[in-house]
Structures are given as C-alpha cells and as structure tokens.
Amino acid sequence: MNFASKTLLTSLLAAALAFACTHTVNVYRYQYDSTLDEVYFKEGVDFSKYHQIMIDDISVWRPSAHVLSKEDAVIARANLAKAQDLFRKTVSDAVADRYPITTRAGADVLRVQVEFIDLRALAPGEELPTDLNRLRFRTQPGHITMIARLLDSRSGEQLARAADLGKQESRGSYTLVDWEAIASDFDYWARVFRSWLDRMQAQG
Numbered sequence: 001m002n003f004a005s006k007t008l009l010t011s012l013l014a015a016a017l018a019f020a021c022t023h024t025v026n027v028y029r030y031q032y033d034s035t036l037d038e039v040y041f042k043e044g045v046d047f048s049k050y051h052q053i054m055i056d057d058i059s060v061w062r063p064s065a066h067v068l069s070k071e072d073a074v075i076a077r078a079n080l081a082k083a084q085d086l087f088r089k090t091v092s093d094a095v096a097d098r099y100p101i102t103t104r105a106g107a108d109v110l111r112v113q114v115e116f117i118d119l120r121a122l123a124p125g126e127e128l129p130t131d132l133n134r135l136r137f138r139t140q141p142g143h144i145t146m147i148a149r150l151l152d153s154r155s156g157e158q159l160a161r162a163a164d165l166g167k168q169e170s171r172g173s174y175t176l177v178d179w180e181a182i183a184s185d186f187d188y189w190a191r192v193f194r195s196w197l198d199r200m201q202a203q204g
Helices: 009-020 070-095 179-203
Strands: 028-030 038-042 052-055 059-061 109-118 144-152 158-165
Touching (some): 052 070
Antiparallel strands (some): 109 144, 144 158
16 A cells, blocks of 8 residues: 555554563463464453444554655545545445444444555565564565454453455555555455454354
8 A cells, every 4th residue: 555654663563562572472362363364362352242343544654764755645645545435435344234333432332443564665575674673473565464453442452453464466656556456455354354253243
C-alpha cells in the first residue's frame, strides 16, 4: 500500500514485544493457525460473548527514509482514506449478516484495530529497514503485513493479537496503488476473521 504513514515506530515495537517478551507468555498464549502467521490470545477470554463489532480506521507504517513530496503526500493521504473505506467495507460485508457493525462501545462489542507495514516500494532483495529488526513476524519487500488487535470495547483490554504477511505482491510507489492486490489481501483477512468469529460462537 502506498498510503501516508499514521503509525509510530513505538506501535510496531510494542507489537513485537507482545509477541516476543517472556513475561507476556504467561498472559498471551500462542495458538497455531494455518491461516495466519502469528496468533496470540489472552488466557481465559470467552469470545462467544461478543456479538457486535467495532472497526477502527486502519493505519499504515512505511519506512521513514521514504520521504514524500508535498504533492505525493496529498495523494498518499487520499489513498489512505480510500484504503480505510475499503477495509471497513470488506470486513463489514464479511461479518455484518451475523455480527452487526457498531460505533458504540458495549459489553458485547469486540473492537478491531489494524495497522499495516507497507513495504511495497522496496525493490526485490532490498534490505529491510533497521526499524523492523526487532519484529518477530514476517515482512517482505513488495508486500504489506497486517498487525491486528482485538480489544474489549469498554475496557480497552487487549484480548488477542495476530500478524500475517500479505499474500499478494503489490509493488509500486506510495502514490500508485494496485487496488486489486490490496483488495485481495483485505478479502482474505476478512474471511479469516469471519470464520474465527463463527468458531468462537460455536464454542460458547
């Protein structure tokens, strides 16, 4: 994706620590999932009690060395807004027939926060930014990587975290978007999320 960056490096490092730090192992349990690269759940959470979904706007991180001109930054911001709308619609289309989308916190509302690491502009074989050295999950030039968090909408408590390298290569600049490739990744992640929600309800 070639969107203006809205996330801070500290957010990514916090994500890395959530996966890697020893003290979190006792709280967040790794769960093997063939559909995603990394999945961690907070111990003891009953996800079956959540029947509505709140979706935050996605945010995007790109290498700080890739400085955009003022003109390109305007285009990148517009692309980010379009991507936010596309992601929200894709997830809504995948889940809303059973899990209503809401903007209000509630006892049965699961909040979804997603950010993407955008390495589309890196050339094949180009060295990854040193900013990413501490991240455990996969990143790759020409791809986006999703980092997702599930929160209790009322307390803000983090209940789960997942990361996954996008399946579709989508090379380009930060002002040219391969929307077909991006939509394919969004659709895949939305279908995985819906399948997981259904499994959690069945276990309740």
